[in-house]
Amino acid sequence: MSLLGIPILTFIAFFPLAGLPVLLALPGARKTAIKVTAIAVAAVELLATLYLLVGFVPSNGDMQFVERADWIKAVHVQYLMGIDGISLVLILLTSLLTLLAVVSSWKAVEHRLKEYYLFLLILETGMIGVFVSLDLVLFYVFWEVMLVPMYFLIGIWGGERRLYAAIKFFLYTLFGSVMMLVGILVLYAHYHTFDVPAILQTGSLLPAALQTWVFLAFFLGFAIKVPMFPFHTWLPDAHVEAPTAGSVLLAGVLLKMGTYGFVRFSLPLFPEASRKFVPLIVGLALVSIVYGALVSLMQKDMKKLIAYSSVSHMGFVTLGIFTFSPMAVKGAVLQMINHGISTGALFLIVGIVYERRHTRLISEFGGLSARMPVYAAVFLIITMSSIGLPGLNGFIGEFMILMGAWTVNPLWAAVAATGIVLGAAYMLWLYQRVMFGKLENPANQALKDLSLRELATFIPLIVLAFWIGIYPKPFLNLLDKPVEKIVRIVNPDYYKAADASLVPAANEDRR
Amino acid sequence: MESTAAMAAGLTYLRPEIALLATAALGMFAHLFLKRHGARIAGYVTLLGLLVAADIVFLTPLSPAAGFFGGSLTADRFAFYFTIIFLLAAAMSVGLAFRFFEVQGFEAGEFYYLLPLALIGMTAAVSSTDLIATYVAFELFAIPSYILTGIFKKESRSSEASVKYFFLGTLSSGIMLLGMALVFGLTGETRYAEIARLLPGANARIALIGMILVFAGLAFKAALAPFQMWAPDVYEGAPTPIVVFLATASKAAAFAILIRLMVAVFAPFHASWTQIFQFLAVVSMFWGNLAALVQTNIKRMMAYSSIAHAGYVAIGLAAWGEGASIAVLFYLVVYLFMNAAAFSLVLLVRKDDGFGESVDDLRGLARRSPLAAASVLVVLLALTGIPPTAGFLGKYLVFLAAADKGLILLVAAGALNSVISLFYYFRIGRAMFMEDPAGEAGEKPAFPVLAVLVVSAAVLLVLGLAPSFLMNFAASAALK
Numbered sequence: 009m010s011l012l013g014i015p016i017l018t019f020i021a022f023f024p025l026a027g028l029p030v031l032l033a034l035p036g037a038r039k040t041a042i043k044v045t046a047i048a049v050a051a052v053e054l055l056a057t058l059y060l061l062v063g064f065v066p067s068n069g070d071m072q073f074v075e076r077a078d079w080i081k082a083v084h085v086q087y088l089m090g091i092d093g094i095s096l097v098l099i100l101l102t103s104l105l106t107l108l109a110v111v112s113s114w115k116a117v118e119h120r121l122k123e124y125y126l127f128l129l130i131l132e133t134g135m136i137g138v139f140v141s142l143d144l145v146l147f148y149v150f151w152e153v154m155l156v157p158m159y160f161l162i163g164i165w166g167g168e169r170r171l172y173a174a175i176k177f178f179l180y181t182l183f184g185s186v187m188m189l190v191g192i193l194v195l196y197a198h199y200h201t202f203d204v205p206a207i208l209q210t211g212s213l214l215p216a217a218l219q220t221w222v223f224l225a226f227f228l229g230f231a232i233k234v235p236m237f238p239f240h241t242w243l244p245d246a247h248v249e250a251p252t253a254g255s256v257l258l259a260g261v262l263l264k265m266g267t268y269g270f271v272r273f274s275l276p277l278f279p280e281a282s283r284k285f286v287p288l289i290v291g292l293a294l295v296s297i298v299y300g301a302l303v304s305l306m307q308k309d310m311k312k313l314i315a316y317s318s319v320s321h322m323g324f325v326t327l328g329i330f331t332f333s334p335m336a337v338k339g340a341v342l343q344m345i346n347h348g349i350s351t352g353a354l355f356l357i358v359g360i361v362y363e364r365r366h367t368r369l370i371s372e373f374g375g376l377s378a379r380m381p382v383y384a385a386v387f388l389i390i391t392m393s394s395i396g397l398p399g400l401n402g403f404i405g406e407f408m409i410l411m412g413a414w415t416v417n418p419l420w421a422a423v424a425a426t427g428i429v430l431g432a433a434y435m436l437w438l439y440q441r442v443m444f445g446k447l448e449n450p451a452n453q454a455l456k457d458l459s460l461r462e463l464a465t466f467i468p469l470i471v472l473a474f475w476i477g478i479y480p481k482p483f484l485n486l487l488d489k490p491v492e493k494i495v496r497i498v499n500p501d502y503y504k505a506a507d508a509s510l511v512p513a514a515n516e517d518r519r
Numbered sequence: 520m521e522s523t524a525a526m527a528a529g530l531t532y533l534r535p536e537i538a539l540l541a542t543a544a545l546g547m548f549a550h551l552f553l554k555r556h557g558a559r560i561a562g563y564v565t566l567l568g569l570l571v572a573a574d575i576v577f578l579t580p581l582s583p584a585a586g587f588f589g590g591s592l593t594a595d596r597f598a599f600y601f602t603i604i605f606l607l608a609a610a611m612s613v614g615l616a617f618r619f620f621e622v623q624g625f626e627a628g629e630f631y632y633l634l635p636l637a638l639i640g641m642t643a644a645v646s647s648t649d650l651i652a653t654y655v656a657f658e659l660f661a662i663p664s665y666i667l668t669g670i671f672k673k674e675s676r677s678s679e680a681s682v683k684y685f686f687l688g689t690l691s692s693g694i695m696l697l698g699m700a701l702v703f704g705l706t707g708e709t710r711y712a713e714i715a716r717l718l719p720g721a722n723a724r725i726a727l728i729g730m731i732l733v734f735a736g737l738a739f740k741a742a743l744a745p746f747q748m749w750a751p752d753v754y755e756g757a758p759t760p761i762v763v764f765l766a767t768a769s770k771a772a773a774f775a776i777l778i779r780l781m782v783a784v785f786a787p788f789h790a791s792w793t794q795i796f797q798f799l800a801v802v803s804m805f806w807g808n809l810a811a812l813v814q815t816n817i818k819r820m821m822a823y824s825s826i827a828h829a830g831y832v833a834i835g836l837a838a839w840g841e842g843a844s845i846a847v848l849f850y851l852v853v854y855l856f857m858n859a860a861a862f863s864l865v866l867l868v869r870k871d872d873g874f875g876e877s878v879d880d881l882r883g884l885a886r887r888s889p890l891a892a893a894s895v896l897v898v899l900l901a902l903t904g905i906p907p908t909a910g911f912l913g914k915y916l917v918f919l920a921a922a923d924k925g926l927i928l929l930v931a932a933g934a935l936n937s938v939i940s941l942f943y944y945f946r947i948g949r950a951m952f953m954e955d956p957a958g959e960a961g962e963k964p965a966f967p968v969l970a971v972l973v974v975s976a977a978v979l980l981v982l983g984l985a986p987s988f989l990m991n992f993a994a995s996a997a998l999k
Contacts, residue, residue: 080990082991123885145915149911152911155905156900170953171949171953175945179942182903190922197922221927
């Protein structure tokens, strides 16, 4: 499939860069033109990614729209792109959240606009690139390219401690990535290719000892990105200081790259090591779930609260992945989307009051529902989505992860479930403190409710939250085949047992 | 004895050197005899001469495998590759010198004709396949370097740097000469090919000592730790255009001599020098990067950074093989552009009656000159080793070669060093993009400086995205 004669994946990966020359050509004073350009580019990009759905065949578990060319022939680096259902949903999430981030910046960012939108669009290319790359070096290139614009978004348009937060973010994630690079090189020394599907095709695994080390190298890169306890300390700083759009993309997309890395690379490339490290990783995931939730309870700053809640939610995703049961892995991927929707929306919500009041302290607010009824309704829906109320998206993902975890080890499910309870506690308490009570702070008297533009940024997210919550099947259909393929590699026993009892494996899938 | 005809034939391979010599002579006459603007005209003569020499390099045939002048020099693709590097470095240096002297209000015409003389030494050094020719050529580029370092007479730092460089440089070439003497004593030969034939039968311990001494002398020129102590002082004190030349061409020349010796003479000692380079690589990377963390003067910071980068090259030497031979040559070209740009940063901002050399002087550059700031950003990304720049690919190729040889810990050390280096490189990025200018808005960057920065950034980006051309070139030039 192609768009304007360009192969579709190349098109969606690089189209955001098409906005760069236009932005550069516009004089800095023409602010509206700059904003409109950025919105137009992001909107076209969203349409282009939606166009993927036209040609995509969900029943096909292989990589689709594959593009292959030599890039650096001497060292076997290829320009290799392709997507399956897992990449597809994440790509759609990315293009949607980027558009919303761009729209939400309309009033929030007023200085150095050109650079701001430039960096946002470069960031989008990096993010999409990560999800379409199947050659490890190409993947690594996009993975790193993404760091630079985010560093500047935090460092230039961030809050008071932005310089510190920006370099901390950059250093932590670069450390993880270079360790991953070492792993990639060791992998190459063994296979003499960077082509992931080709490596999987051979079916030969790294020797056990080597597999352990390479797995750990990749794990470090991904775990810092997720971030898992104890690698999470960069996250609260980065989130709190980042501008709203930066937080939305950081929480909505960048964190997903860690768990995407687990699913796409760690599990299929290093199945033995993945199994070996289940106790450690699940342990860390459970600690992340409970620790993140407990720390969230303590926060006075709304953004920090949501940042720590991300640690907790992403712990769920990691848990789901490392149960190796198809239902939980599907739930985990779905939960990545859900977290992108709900946390992305929560950061937008905080951004709205921050834009009006220039504070994010919970104690500064209270009783806002009286002045901002629409805002209150949106906030409520998103809160419910975040805590997993049945009928909304969060419930489906968490339920599938817990079900899967329960079949492997009920204790895991039990510990994880406390995270849900705590999650309800900190979110509802946050809602109560901000929205209910008397409107006592005089500074809040004149607060304006959502404008149409602001409301528009929430509508797609709310629609998706209900859609996934009520009728998740179209999304799960996309995930069935690729997840099965991965689970067959990492946990072949699961399907053996299912096949032996003559009960179709679809048993699990038909929820 | 060589016949006159053979000598004349040998001269055909020396056409680039002859062109450079003519350039130096013309420049000198221009400087001495033209009353007005003599120095500046000498500069234009040199720039033109470099251009002509570059053309001639492409027109000069490769010599037969046995070399010429009785086998003491050779004109192979390896020498050709490095000659191009030297000419590029010299051209950037001259361009920057125009700006430097203009601001300092003092034009040292000697600079313009000492530079081609040093170039002759370098091209001869990378072509030489004979110990005596190597040593003479080595001194031929070392001595003009000492003078060039001290050429800025009104600045005491410059004189101090020159004296330091001279003493330590002479010491190191003495050490190298001692090593060469040992090798000569063992074999009774000065030609590489003959030595390589005789050395395996000689006393291995003395041969090893000889090799280590020779390598130590060259490691000094390449500023590999622990032979790096002169570099920060000299780079900080010397006039910036000269630093650009020393930090790129002079280092590349040292690495070229090192590679030829490794391959053509000391190949039987592969196991030993692999370990030596691993040691040098690790010490250089950590020393360079950790020391750079605390610097506020850009020249000093970049001096340490260049020590660290020499360490990355040494990873390639330690992992020597087909992959590494290409990787190292690729890296040296990348290195040339990264460091030329890194040092020319200092010439961006005027301060008092000179240039602002501190990181803080770059504050707010992104507002004043977005083009310069964007170019510097690309250079910083390349220095750190972040894609899609050639700095990433250079490191990647070197690491790949090392991983292929099983030197995983060395690769991990190199990767870790990228992270350390990020911290100080992006102090510059932060100053340019995230901090407000301290005083009044400065002037726009001058053309030569901007040109070096923009060209370097463009080259680094293009090589990062489409490296195959240079990699093929490097593959054809690599010594196997």
